[in-house]
Amino acid sequence: MNEEYILLSWISNYGYCPRRFYLSAVEGQAPGSNIFMTEGTISHQRVDTPKIERRGSKITVTRLYVNSEKYLIEGICDNVEFNIDDNGANIPFLGEKCFLIPVEYKHGKMRNEKEYDMQLMGQALCLEEMFGTHIEKGYIYYTDAHHRHGVVFSEELRSNTIESVNEMRKIINDQVLLEPKYMKRCPKCAYYEICSPRKKMVSKYMKELWSKI
Numbered sequence: 138m139n140e141e142y143i144l145l146s147w148i149s150n151y152g153y154c155p156r157r158f159y160l161s162a163v164e165g166q167a168p169g170s171n172i173f174m175t176e177g178t179i180s181h182q183r184v185d186t187p188k189i190e191r192r193g194s195k196i197t198v199t200r201l202y203v204n205s206e207k208y209l210i211e212g213i214c215d216n217v218e219f220n221i222d223d224n225g226a227n228i229p230f231l232g233e234k235c236f237l238i239p240v241e242y243k244h245g246k247m248r249n250e251k252e253y254d255m256q257l258m259g260q261a262l263c264l265e266e267m268f269g270t271h272i273e274k275g276y277i278y279y280t281d282a283h284h285r286h287g288v289v290f291s292e293e294l295r296s297n298t299i300e301s302v303n304e305m306r307k308i309i310n311d312q313v314l315l316e317p318k319y320m321k322r323c324p325k326c327a328y329y330e331i332c333s334p335r336k337k338m339v340s341k342y343m344k345e346l347w348s349k350i
């Protein structure tokens with residue numbers, strides 16, 4: 138088996154659109170900045186510096202590197218809450234027993250995006266393996282709304298995420314070319330300029346038409 142690690146951010150890209158994942162992971166493309174990305178960068182600043190804070194029985198670790206050797210996933214968690222509890226997992230670097238809750242920060246209004254749930258699930262799979270525990274839920278914190286949305290790590294979400302990770306690895310290994318397919322969400326996509334979904338679809342259509350003449 139190829140030892141290609143899948144980044145947590147790629148999981149989110151793949152859930153948003155497989156072509157977006159392809160552009161970043163296979164072609165190594167990086168988008169320039171657009172208004173949506175600039176807003177995201179600004180609102181993400183509060184979780185951009187590694188730190189450990191303790192309030193009562195809750196310890197919050199910001200920017201924690203995590204990985205899973207089982208699923209070959211790695212990346213950074215924005216925030217992980219370690220809630221001290223005698224029935225929790227042993228956390229050597231804190232010297233405490235805790236229940237864990239990953240919290241991912243996203244800019245904008247509250248919404249329900251399956252790619253965010255999958256990215257958070259990827260974080261939980263890493264944390265579960267690293268600390269030998271089971272995590273039942275996490276949160277997506279929406280910076281504009283100042284509100285967090287709970288995500289239950291159901292069996293369905295677990296298997297969908299693992300399946301997507303395996304598909305992503307296959308795309309990388311086999312260098313599968315994923316063509317664009319125009320969708321309603323394309324204009325808001327950070328890769329819109331690089332991807333050019335409308336232009337490429339028109340050009341593909343013209344080529345097919347030409348081949349029939």
Ligand code: SF4
Pocket residue numbers: 153154155156157317318319320322323324326327328329332333334
């Ligand atoms: S512009 Fe559209 S097709 Fe292209 S990567 Fe983004 S969402 Fe996918």
